[in-house]
Amino acid sequence: MKKKIAVLFGGKSTEHEVSRVSAASVLRNIDISKYDLYPIGITKSGEWFEYTGNVDNIESGAWEKDEYFKSPEGQKVLFNKEVDVVFPVLHGLCGEDGTIQGLCRLIDIPCVGPNVMSSSVCMDKVYTKYVLEHFNINQADYVVVTASCYDDNKVEIIRTIEEKLGYDVFIKPSNSGSSVGISKAHCREELENGIKEALKFDRKVLVEKAINAREVEVAVLGNDKPKAGVPGEIVPAKEFYDYEAKYENAASKLLIPANLNGEQLENIKELAIRVYTALDCAGMARVDFLVDKTTSEIYLNEVNTIPGFTKISMYPKMWEAAGKSYKQLLDDLIELAIERNNN
Ligand SMILES: Nc1ncnc2c1ncn2[C@@H]1O[C@H](COP(=O)(O)OP(=O)(O)O)[C@@H](O)[C@H]1O
Ligand SMILES: [Mg+2]
CATH class of the missing domain: 3.30.470.20 (ATP-grasp fold, B domain)
Structure with a gap:
């Protein structure tokens, strides 16, 4: 019997578009003599749909407007246990971070990739x-900056970073991917701007020696x-x-x-x-x-x-x-x- 595979794509993260390209590639290349495929698209606002239309539309994003092949039963495919394995081709938050992995564990469907703990730590x-x-x-030396501490002790935190790491440094939202929110600072002004920018994506920021x-x-x-x-x-x-x-x-x-x-x-x-x-x-x-x-x-x-x-x-x-x-x-x-x- 063919195994039924749910291929999840899109998602709420900043890497939504990248995920669609990855998923389209999986769907085009997976061995369909072995598997029945259930592509499930997640919009940026977090709605789930089963999508049975053309894979090109997944890649381009046009699937969201393709009402004929789109059904709002996306989550039911999983909850009704219609599939044998979930392949979350989702990058970043609400996909790569343990959330989908937790959902699969709760409903007892095997999920491709690491488990909840490992996914969220990575x-x-x-x-x-x-x-x-x-x-x-x-690993490169680093300082962790949280939004609440930074508000209260900005001067001290900047001094600690300069003393411990010097320049250049990389500034990254702790939960990020595809370099979104990441910058390189060569001086104090760039460091301050970089922290401000990274804090838009996460309340926890990693400053790391370049x-x-x-x-x-x-x-x-x-x-x-x-x-x-x-x-x-x-x-x-x-x-x-x-x-x-x-x-x-x-x-x-x-x-x-x-x-x-x-x-x-x-x-x-x-x-x-x-x-x-x-x-x-x-x-x-x-x-x-x-x-x-x-x-x-x-x-x-x-x-x-x-x-x-x-x-x-x-x-x-x-x-x-x-x-x-x-x-x-x-x-x-x-x-x-x-x-x-x-x-
Ligand atoms: N400490 C560092 N020293 C030099 N380059 C770095 C450092 N940290 C990140 N980079 C550069 O920034 C890019 C993105 O950082 P990374 O930590 O890989 O985040 P992402 O999860 O967004 O890929 C890396 O591919 C590399 O080019
Ligand atoms: Mg990287």
Whole structure:
């Protein structure tokens, strides 16, 4: 019998558009001789619809106006247990952060990717730091700024950041993705503006020492015995990999394998698996590192539990380089979700 797979796309986060492109790619490439598909779109305002129309409309966003193929039964598909596995192709808040994972757990349907705890810790850059400190994983020095403290002690907080980190620093909303709300500050004025900007997206902000680094990413797949694909490297077209450089600037380059020697490639794969295991990940995650351009010191940057999933995205590409096709990768993720739900 064919397995029934709900493919969730869109969502309430700032990465809604990216999610639609990832989901369209999953829907176009998944093996339909094995699976019946139930695409479910979530609008930016959080409404759920089942959408049975053309996949191109998912990619473009036109599905929302396609009344003929859109039914408001989106949530019922899950609650009535019409499906065997949920594949949340949702990036960011209310998708990658443990919320959908919790919903699936409550109604007892296997869900692709890590569980509630792991998803929410990986979504929150500050908590990722706290947990990985316990495991002695090297990370850039940082200061956490919360909205309430900042209002009361702005001068003191700025002084602490300057003393502890100096310039340049990166300023990030703790819960963010696709570089939204992230900036790089080279001086106090930029730092103050950056904190103000990041606080628009989250009441908790991470200020981090900027590393003069190459960006190396590792695709990890598996439950109890995770494996790593061929590490890749990102060469942003700009000073850093911001939203525009990620999605709109064709001059940003992806290199697979990353420009490291054989030993370094093996070391970073091993480290990625250590990080994955420390965070209790399951299914998949893309583990991103910064490698200092002069010293080659490796810093963990962040862990994405639902990484970009278009056919040209790093995660599937790094598996392709390791000999696993996009189709096979989707099969594996579905099997891993079922396996984890069963024990
Ligand atoms: N400490 C840092 N040093 C140097 N570059 C950084 C640092 N932190 C972030 N960056 C740059 O900013 C980009 C986005 O930051 P990241 O933490 O990956 O957030 P997101 O979740 O939005 O991808 C990175 O891809 C990198 O180019
Ligand atoms: Mg990133």
